[in-house]
Each structure stands twice: as structure tokens, then as C-alpha cells.
Amino acid sequence: MGKAIEHVFTEAWHGLCTFHIMQNATKHLPSNRNSETNLLTEFSSCMYDHGDKVKFEEAFDAMRKKVQKQTWLDSIYKVREKWAECYMRNVFTLGMRSTQLSESLNNDLKIHLKSSVDIIQFFNHFERVVKGKSDNELKSEYESREKLPRIKMRSPMLLQASKIYTPVIFECFQTEYERSTAACTKVLDGNYQFAVAIGTLSDDPIFEEEYNVIGNISTETASCSCGQFERIGILCAHALKVLDLMNIKLLPPHYILKRWTREARYGTIQDCRGRNIIENPKLAAILRYKVLSHKFVNLATEAANSEECCILIENTLDSFSKQVKGRMNACQSNHDAECDEQMILEAPKEHLRAARLKKKPV
Structure with missing residues (x-):
């Protein structure tokens, strides 16, 4: 292979x-x-x-x-x-060194599979496993968009990163930022060239291996010999230290990979055939559900102390339910009609001609 x-x-x-x-x-x-x-x-x-x-x-x-x-x-x-x-060092691995996703899926299938399981039972279980993983992914993305991570130091760069990165990626970035505060630098030959070593925060600090970092104020870049950004897409503590020495207090846009941000699924991407792939429609439905349910819960909490208000809300909801069902049925009918029309437009001309002849009276 x-x-x-x-x-x-x-x-x-x-x-x-x-x-x-x-x-x-x-x-x-x-x-x-x-x-x-x-x-x-x-x-x-x-x-x-x-x-x-x-x-x-x-x-x-x-x-x-x-x-x-x-x-x-x-x-x-x-x-x-x-x-x-x-x-x-120069391989873009995103930090992955093992077949984690594949092995977890295989393990979920193997737990419930036996030699006595027929093909129908296998596919039923397979669909349950895939649906469970899809639901977990959808839940994680929803939480990453709606929840802000915990910030340990209120610095401009961390505040910026907490609003851009997903919670998991932000935790990795915040760890590197904390390590950069314990870094010691040594000026090398040339403008903004440093040897950076990360130390431990203790009475007797122990320093890690030194790495060379080359900074450039005009382009707001800091290239580190450890190559972490080139492999994972997250700036290392050595580069963050040099950015701070150059008085760059916000993370430059070219160091923010879209795949690590909350907006990773926004916009359209193309598959191997060049077709546009839109965002998961279930996510938008969950966001709308979250807003509506929050309003309904607050309204029910306020009205619960008054029997008259409860009757008013029940009657109003009954009326709204009929209107919502009617609107949903109308939308579905329009959708079906559009599909039928599209099928007719795409039908061959001879089929259309045959259909017209059948409609003529004898």
C-alpha cells in the first residue's frame, strides 16, 4: 500500500x-x-x-x-x-499519529457483531452506529458555536482566539500561549532572530531544547525551526514569544486556519467531482429550535402562576399549531410540485408528445 x-x-x-x-x-x-x-x-x-x-x-x-x-x-x-x-518535521499531520477514527468505528461494530448475525442485523446495527457518530459530531459543532471556552489570562490574543477557534483547538492554543510566558530568548545575528527555549514555572526551572525563530514585523510572521505550525496548524510557544517581542498583540490572519475555527463549515466547498457541498441543514434546524425553546420555557415559567394566562397560552398555541401544520403542508406540496415540474422538463420530447396524445379526446 x-x-x-x-x-x-x-x-x-x-x-x-x-x-x-x-x-x-x-x-x-x-x-x-x-x-x-x-x-x-x-x-x-x-x-x-x-x-x-x-x-x-x-x-x-x-x-x-x-x-x-x-x-x-x-x-x-x-x-x-x-x-x-x-x-x-515537514509533514502536515494535524497532530494525528494513529488511525483514531477508523479504529473507534471498527471497535463499535465489533462489540455487537457475532458470526451468527445475519446481513440485515448487521446493516441495522451499522446504521445505528453511524447515526450515533453523526449526532455526536452535530452536538460538538453546536456547542463549539454557542459556547465560549474558559480563558485563563485576559490578553488581547487569547480573547481573540477564544471567539475564533473551536473550544478544543483553543485549549491547545492557550496551552502554547501559557508556555510562551515561560520562554527565555537569546538574540542571534540579524533582525529579530532569536533562540527560544521554554522553561518550567518552578523554583529550579528546567529548559527545553532551543529553537531558532525568525521574525518579520512588516509581514507579521514568526518562522520557528520546530515546524509545529507547518505540521499542526497551531502556532508554537516559540513563535508566540517572538510575536510578543515584536509588539504584535493579535494573532495575524495568516496563522488562523479555517479548519480550526467556528466557521469551518460555513460557505461551500467542492467534492472530488467539483460539486458544491452546502452546510449540514440539521445544524440550522437545531439553532432555530434552541431559540424557540428558550422563549417558550421563559413564557411558560411566567404564565405558570396564573391560571388565566395558562388558558390564554394553551388556546393561542392550539391556534398556532393549526397554522403551522397548514404552512408545513403547503410547503411540502409546493416542493412536490416543483419536483414534478422538474421531472417533466427533463423528460425526453417524445415522451412529452406521447403524453399529450393520450390526453386528446377520441
């Missing part, structure tokens, strides 16, 4: 699921709880922690020397560019 992807999807990158790699590591690497070094921990560090290729090679060689049978380690090392952090 990897070789086919290189030829067919020339601009795509094929990676390996880190979850399955760790499952295989558990099977093939010996584990000794009494030992000071844990091979699984070392392998996990090689996968996630080493951003430099030289350090990765040194750590992997040190780990291999501790294993007598190196068959699995040798095979996984040959495809290291598909799972090691240092080889994925």
Missing part, C-alpha cells in the same frame, strides 16, 4: 499508526520491570521525543544493543520516516 500511495497520491504522505507500532513493540521487545531501563519507554522516546535525527540515531543504536534478537527492531527501523518524530 505504501508503494502504491507514492505513485498514485504523489502529494500525500503515508505514515504508520503509532498505536499499532506500540502494540507490536510490546510483543517483540522484552520487558524487565526490575531493570533500571525500560525498552518500551526508550522506544516510545525514539518515536515522540527526539526532534533531531542525530539524537534519534544515537538513542536507537543504544536501545538496539540491549536486545539480542533485533529482527523486529531492524524491520521497523527501515521505515523510520513513517513513524519517527524527527523524520516528520
